[in-house]
Amino acid sequence: MLPDVDRPAGWLLTVDGAPQSYVDLGDPEYLEFEYVRRLAFAVDAAAPAGRALDVLHLGGGAMTLPRYVAATRPGSRQEVVEADRALAALVAEHLPLAPDHGVTIRTGDARDLVEREPAGAYDLVVADVFGGSRVPAHLTSVEYLRSAERVLRPDGLYLANLADGAPFAFLKPQLATLAAVFEHVCLLAEPGVLRGRRFGNAVVVAGHREPPVAAMARRAASDAFPARVEHGESLRKFTGAARPVHDPDAVRSPAPPAGAFSVG
Secondary structure, three states: OEEOOOOOOOEEEEEEEEEEEEEEEEOOOOOHHHHHHHHHHHHHHOOOOOOOOOOEEEEOOOOHHHHHHHHHOOOOEEEEEEEEEEHHHHHHHHHOOOEEEEEEEEEEHHHHHHOOOOOOEEEEEEEEEOOOEEEOOHHOOOOHHHHHHHEEEEEEEEEEEEOOOOOOOOEEEEEEEEHHHHHHHEEEEEEHHHOOOOEEEEEEEEOOOOOOHHHHHHHHHHHOOOEEEEEHHHHHHHHHOOOOOOOHHHHOOOOOOOOOOOOO
């Protein structure tokens, strides 16, 4: 963990040399990483402001997004699944959550725990799971997404942070996989990433109701690092002929190029 010299209560958490989480213990609504802000745009638009939500987070890190939800939607019930027991213990000791946070943290494999969750229990499922700097293969398939879909309420949304670069051999099949499970899919990413100019994060939002595209697009366009929201026909064109991924063919996301997520 590294302290932020510009923010007295700010901390950067790195895992295997890659930036993993940033938190400001004094201001949980401050979101340093662009992709986390895009996830937050989707959370903010998912329901009227202030309404408590039931949220399942797959991947906890330093609990940046759970802290944000607890601050902006008091009374929310949040379950966090973190595979790394040592990381969870480190965060609990050095970056404690605020009192009455409503967050339960469990350690274990994300897919195993999703498969044991009751049906229709959550408004949102947020997947931000990286083994080092790569999304594990078993969290990229139709079979996995069907388990995530099962635990969502009928109007619930699935959010995920992915990472790829041109020619998008990982991202495009992931979009096809989401479309095989959910009726509606949209993608938030920086124009430079979508044009293949660099490797970067891509946030996906999916559900059986149309995601709040207009609200997310406004927030993404006005961000310090603007992003586009692709959906409908433009997203289908981007996905092209990519096919859905099933368990036997699932692969990890690609390793980022050196320096893609460097700090300092």
